[in-house]
Amino acid sequence: MDVIDWSTAQRVGELLAGSPPHDALRAESVQPLAREFAAQVSAYSSLQPIGELPPLEMVDRPTWIAANLKTMRPLMESMAARLEEGSKTKRRPGWTLGLPAAMQATTGLLLGAQVGALTGVLSQRVLGQYDLALLDPTVTPRLLLLAPNLEQAAATLRVDRQELLVWVAIHEITHAVQFTGAPWLRGHLAGLLEELMEGLQAKASLTTLLRLPDLADGRRLVERLRRGELLRFALGEQRWDLVERIQATMSLIEGHAEHVMDAVGADVLPSLPRLRAAMTHRREHRGLPWRVLERLLGLELKMRQYEVGRRFCDAVVAAEGPNALARAWQAPEMLPSTAELEQPARWLARTAA
Numbered sequence: 001m002d003v004i005d006w007s008t009a010q011r012v013g014e015l016l017a018g019s020p021p022h023d024a025l026r027a028e029s030v031q032p033l034a035r036e037f038a039a040q041v042s043a044y045s046s047l048q049p050i051g052e053l054p055p056l057e058m059v060d061r062p063t064w065i066a067a068n069l070k071t072m073r074p075l076m077e078s079m080a081a082r083l084e085e086g087s088k089t090k091r092r093p094g095w096t097l098g099l100p101a102a103m104q105a106t107t108g109l110l111l112g113a114q115v116g117a118l119t120g121v122l123s124q125r126v127l128g129q130y131d132l133a134l135l136d137p138t139v140t141p142r143l144l145l146l147a148p149n150l151e152q153a154a155a156t157l158r159v160d161r162q163e164l165l166v167w168v169a170i171h172e173i174t175h176a177v178q179f180t181g182a183p184w185l186r187g188h189l190a191g192l193l194e195e196l197m198e199g200l201q202a203k204a205s206l207t208t209l210l211r212l213p214d215l216a217d218g219r220r221l222v223e224r225l226r227r228g229e230l231l232r233f234a235l236g237e238q239r240w241d242l243v244e245r246i247q248a249t250m251s252l253i254e255g256h257a258e259h260v261m262d263a264v265g266a267d268v269l270p271s272l273p274r275l276r277a278a279m280t281h282r283r284e285h286r287g288l289p290w291r292v293l294e295r296l297l298g299l300e301l302k303m304r305q306y307e308v309g310r311r312f313c314d315a316v317v318a319a320e321g322p323n324a325l326a327r328a329w330q331a332p333e334m335l336p337s338t339a340e341l342e343q344p345a346r347w348l349a350r351t352a353a
Helices: 006-017 031-045 061-090 101-122 147-157 161-181 184-198 206-210 215-227 229-235 237-265 272-284 288-297 299-320 322-329 338-342 344-351
Strands: 056-059 128-131 142-146
Touching (some): 061 184, 299 338, 322 344
16 A cells, blocks of 8 residues: 555646646747757767657646656655654554554645645746656656747746757657666666665654644754754665765766756857857756745755856867766766766766776
8 A cells, every 4th residue: 555645746736837828839839950969968868778768748737747657666665665664663652653553644645745835836937858667667758848848948048949949859869878878877777776775764653744843943954954863864874875876877967967968059059159058047047936945855966966067078078088988887886976076077087097
């Protein structure tokens, strides 16, 4: 039986997301170019995809939420199970998840509402996604483009809508090429996540985690969330290095896609400098509500992954060319560490043939 009520998650997500019209964009307008983009990304990155890449899909926010809930389900259920184990010592006979059995459904609803709220908020900002279920290899990956968000972003940033669509498509196709061209990558990340979950030291029951903090503690809680201290507390110091390894790998994945979308896009996008400037402005000048939400949800870390990873890739290519950067995809031990992302020369020296 699922701990989280996933139907509630979908309903809450859709309620918060809204469903703006998106009649102007069609995946068919860029799909014919997708194979060409994939070939260009492959040639530049020296990654040879195994098999066919998934087709580009133009979706609305509810469809994106449903896809992400499906992807999140194995991880979230595993986390909830770990927290249940951590609650056993506090459990009374006839209780489940640290709560009376009669309240189990209520807990599932509340957890579902929280997960749904997260995906609903995110669905308003994401432009595209290579949807990959790391912990369930039986789920077919998808290349998703969020039509209403692309239309809104193009209007807000005052950039050509079709060029923005192509640029975002190149970014997501790059992710598909990364994971199919380096087939060990998916298993490597999944292994790190599973090891992380096994080491989760649930020092608080679900009851504690679901309880809202006192207003007097709110500022301190937000600051601890931003710095990752609560996760560090739950995992213990011995497992924290896993978090850093996952973050470093994600920084490379995201930064490499940013680097490649510019390198490949330079040949097909006349307005590339304007697109890059507009996107950078979008990320740096978010409104106060979004900045608060990003801190609470840890999305500031995601923004830093783009920046640190892209600077690393730019520096490596500037120093020794794209072939040097391709070494990062050869094996897990070739991935840059957190320190090497900040000092690309150290990584180049370590991985030199």
